[in-house]
Amino acid sequence: MVLQLCLTSAIDDDSYELCTSTLCNLSGNPPVLFNNFTAMFKPNPSFDIEQTNSKNQLIEQNRLKLCKGVPLDCLEPDNKQRDHRMLRKYDDDELKGFDLRILQRMLHGSIDVDEMDVDERDASDSAWILSISDIPPAGANRKVSSQAITESTITTTGGSSASITSFLSELGYILDYRLLVIGVKFNMKHNVYLELSKIWQIDNAGITRQLTKGGFMVKAFVNVAKSTDIKSINNGTNALLNLQKELSGYIDLTIPDRKSMDSRLENLNDI
Amino acid sequence: MNSTVIFIERSAPATITDFYDVLANDLISVKEKWSFEFKTFRFTVKNLPPDSPRLMHSITFSHHGNKTVTIKNKSAVVTSTNPGDIPTSLILNGCSSRSSEPFDHLLTSKLSNLWTQRQSIKGDFGSTYQTAELIIRATNVFSYGGFKGLLIELECEENVQDTDFEQRVAKIRNYLKEMGIEDYKICGDSIDPLMKNYACNLAFQYVKVLEF
Amino acid sequence: MSDRPGSAPAINASSQEEFNFQHVPAQALDAVRMRLAQLTHSLAKLKDEMAKADLPQWYSLQMQVSVILTQLQSLTTTLHHFEELLDSTIVYPVGTFPTTAHEGLLTTLLRKKNIPEAESWIHDAKETAGIDLNTMSSDDVKKCLKDDEEVTKWALGFLKQEHSNYAFRGLHTSQEISENPTLGAYDEYQPSVSNNIPKQPFDVDSILKIIHQGA
Numbered sequence: 001m002v003l004q005l006c007l008t009s010a011i012d013d014d015s016y017e018l019c020t021s022t023l024c025n026l027s028g029n030p031p032v033l034f035n036n037f038t039a040m041f042k043p044n045p046s047f048d049i050e051q052t053n054s055k056n057q058l059i060e061q062n063r064l065k066l067c068k069g070v071p072l073d074c075l076e077p078d079n080k081q082r083d084h085r086m087l088r089k090y091d092d093d094e095l096k097g098f099d100l101r102i103l104q105r106m107l108h109g110s111i112d113v114d115e116m117d118v119d120e121r122d123a124s125d126s127a128w129i130l131s132i133s134d135i136p137p138a139g140a141n142r143k144v145s146s147q148a149i150t151e152s153t154i155t156t157t158g159g160s161s162a163s164i165t166s167f168l169s170e171l172g173y174i175l176d177y178r179l180l181v182i183g184v185k186f187n188m189k190h191n192v193y194l195e196l197s198k199i200w201q202i203d204n205a206g207i208t209r210q211l212t213k214g215g216f217m218v219k220a221f222v223n224v225a226k227s228t229d230i231k232s233i234n235n236g237t238n239a240l241l242n243l244q245k246e247l248s249g250y251i252d253l254t255i256p257d258r259k260s261m262d263s264r265l266e267n268l269n270d271i
Numbered sequence: 272m273n274s275t276v277i278f279i280e281r282s283a284p285a286t287i288t289d290f291y292d293v294l295a296n297d298l299i300s301v302k303e304k305w306s307f308e309f310k311t312f313r314f315t316v317k318n319l320p321p322d323s324p325r326l327m328h329s330i331t332f333s334h335h336g337n338k339t340v341t342i343k344n345k346s347a348v349v350t351s352t353n354p355g356d357i358p359t360s361l362i363l364n365g366c367s368s369r370s371s372e373p374f375d376h377l378l379t380s381k382l383s384n385l386w387t388q389r390q391s392i393k394g395d396f397g398s399t400y401q402t403a404e405l406i407i408r409a410t411n412v413f414s415y416g417g418f419k420g421l422l423i424e425l426e427c428e429e430n431v432q433d434t435d436f437e438q439r440v441a442k443i444r445n446y447l448k449e450m451g452i453e454d455y456k457i458c459g460d461s462i463d464p465l466m467k468n469y470a471c472n473l474a475f476q477y478v479k480v481l482e483f
Numbered sequence: 484m485s486d487r488p489g490s491a492p493a494i495n496a497s498s499q500e501e502f503n504f505q506h507v508p509a510q511a512l513d514a515v516r517m518r519l520a521q522l523t524h525s526l527a528k529l530k531d532e533m534a535k536a537d538l539p540q541w542y543s544l545q546m547q548v549s550v551i552l553t554q555l556q557s558l559t560t561t562l563h564h565f566e567e568l569l570d571s572t573i574v575y576p577v578g579t580f581p582t583t584a585h586e587g588l589l590t591t592l593l594r595k596k597n598i599p600e601a602e603s604w605i606h607d608a609k610e611t612a613g614i615d616l617n618t619m620s621s622d623d624v625k626k627c628l629k630d631d632e633e634v635t636k637w638a639l640g641f642l643k644q645e646h647s648n649y650a651f652r653g654l655h656t657s658q659e660i661s662e663n664p665t666l667g668a669y670d671e672y673q674p675s676v677s678n679n680i681p682k683q684p685f686d687v688d689s690i691l692k693i694i695h696q697g698a
Contacts, residue, residue: 002368008691011681018679036364040697043385047316053383054315062381063695069364127358129366130374132381133695150381152350153357153371155338158471160345160463167346170327172316172385177697185365195365201693211693215684223368251681260692 002151004133005144005236006221007244007253011196013091013215019251020084023186023194026246031084031184034195035075037103038181039066041173042265049172063263064173065131066164074102075182084184090198093210095180100206103178109163128154128164135262144240145255148227178202183216190239194220220244220253272429273436274473275459277443278412278480279452280420286452287398287409287421293446294400294407302399305408306333309392309481312378315385327386328482329375330474334399334408340474341374347462347471350374390414392481394422404439412481422480424473456480502577511565518558525551 011019020031041064043049053059072082075098089096131151157164165175183197196216200208220243222236244253279286307330314325327343339350351357352371361367378386397410408424425443427436440459447455462468462475529547532539562569574592576582582589597605609615619627650657655666692698 001372002370004368008687010683010685010687012684015679015681019681032363034364036366038694046318048318049316050384054387055383057383059381059384061384067361067366069360069366127361129357129361130377132377149368150372150377151368151370152374152377153352153361153367154348154374155351155356155358156349156468156470157347158340158349158462158468159342159347159475162346162463162468164348167341167343167348170343170346171382172314179694181365193365199690199694211690212685215682217687217690223370225368225370249680254687256691257688260688261695263695266696 001227002149003224003227003233004147004149004221005224005233005240006147006219006256007144007240008220008256009218009251009253010212010215011218011251013088016088016196016216019196020184022250023196027186027188027194029187031186033072033082033084033086033183034185035070035072035180035182036067037070037106038179039107040064040176040178040263041066041168042176044169044172044174047172061265062132062134063176063265064168065133065263066168067129067131068106068127070102070180074098087182087184087198087216090182090210091213093200093208093213095200095208100202100208103180103202107163107165107175109157109165126154126156126162126164130154133261133263135264136258138258142255144237145258145261146233147261180208188220188239188243190222190235190242192220192222192236192239192243194218194243218251218253272469273427273431273433273459274469274476275425275436275440275457276473276476276480277423277425277447277455277457278420279423279447279455281454282421282452284411284418286450287411289450290409290421290423290446291398291400293450294402297402297404298400299403300401302401302406303334305397305399306393306395306410307331307397307477308394309477310375311389311391311482312386313389315387326389326482328474328478329378330477331373331375332470332473335470335473338470339374340470342462342471342474342478345462347468347474348374349468349470392419397422405443407443502579508565508568508572511568514561515558515565515569518554518561522551522554522558525554 024030043061049061051058051060075086075095077097129151130153131149133150134148136145136147154164157167159167168174178201180200180202181197183195185193185195188194196218197212198216199211201211202208220240222240224232224236226232240253247253310329312327312329314327319325324344327341329339329341331337331339336356337351337353338356339352341348341350350371350373352373354369354371357367357369357371362369379388392412392414394410394412397408400407400409404427406426406428408426410422412419412422423443425440427439437459444457447453456479458476458479460476460479461472463471525547529544529551532544532547538544576589576593580589596602648657650660653660653666660666
């Protein structure tokens, strides 16, 4: 179980250029382009699911997050233009020049037999990270948000219906919604990562809507591998607070509302 | 690469020694020890259509890179807790935090309202024999301390024809017959003839012979 | 062991019933002792702090070094002040001195050579300075020191001159200012921080909510 400590903020599109060069100088590292495709799955609503397990413990229904990177050449064919400046062209709902069918193929597999052979050769193509995140615990005197994330690596999928979606439907989960994130990240000091990202939601009809229109979401975080490692948690917290202090007056990093980071199904009673 | 799995329920803990004696003439070498763990999970949802399967199995092999295959119906996923198995693209793109947990843990902790673990079958400290034709893995199988039977996994190298492999398997079956063992489950089927995913196929064969 | 030129007067002194301590330069010795005590204390403290895992702040280090320099200065002034007196003072034991009980103290007091530790410091210092006393006469050494002083003096002068050639404040070069003296009269540079503070175009929590809950 990973504990993710984080602080968030936002900047507008016009500040992006100056902000990346500021952060670049501050961290001493160039920005790294990243992107990921997230598919959130929820328990199949047609099932009558108990809220307790066989030991009579309360287990709330939680969404499953399935995540993997999208090959960059799908977004930007020209190798030379693949740097942080590339993000400037994505200021709209539409993802110009991006073929959404790639995402469809990732989730549901290809029906075409010839293409399946191609997939087999590149094993990392069918790899996914499956994770479940808890709601961050409540508490008045928290300095940073801390969220426990349980994750598992799926290296390949197999079987006669080999897509990841068909396995998850056997598991009792169906696709809820899909997100695409493109952003840049900076390696700051003391294992702190700072991400500036644009996020799109993709609906079932394949229409994309940018959630971060007019700006970028800013997220500074530290991952602590063990939630019992108090020393690392304190170090991570202090590192984040130092960054918050360093950037204050420019980017004001704050603790996000814990309720907005809750991925349980809504029909359950809130704590 | 082909494989076949045999499970002999009507056997004694000493049968594995007899089997070794029969093989002794063909042996090239005795290789590493191996183990596996086979878990069965039951879907607890009440209003499931009566014809849909309720059981899911997960098999962790100490060989084949310590991978776990979770299999239900016709779908399977291969999971790994080995940090080296996380593709770098997933780390660089911020999908993974590099600390993977076994998929079983996810099932027994976060999804225990949907899935209940029913049984656990283990084969520990099994033997691996190499003959000119096959790699043979044999182990006694236990469930919660009680002896369940003898499991034999047959594997051949790549680029061996299917018919050749079948002949080699037949030879082993003859040995078993000589030992007076004729009542056993055997599976050399493939979960999906198209994909040829070795770990998934092997797991599928384990499920077929071990499912009680 | 050092030879003991003072042994003859010591025998004489022991024959006297009363020893006159009046001529012991107690004041001078005490002054030097005080300065040395301060200095060794400061040096030990600095050495201690440098050995710690996390170093002290740079400004605290700088303060300590400047204190040590002041103390060194004070020590050399004191030594200089009492130079004549101390140079002409000779130590010898009186007859009543308990030589067996305090042999260590006695040998230390009567020692004429430097102790080996100090010898190696001096050697190190000479080595670092690049002066070989075996081949150089004392005049050469003096000349060497003088040269060194001259170089320092020249460098200081040069630095002063160069500094005056440039304008370190404002937005204009020294040449521009000398051609047009009105330029440097006031500070034109106004940092415009306020213009570049990013605006928050959306509410982060609502986006996080969509990420975690879909809507």
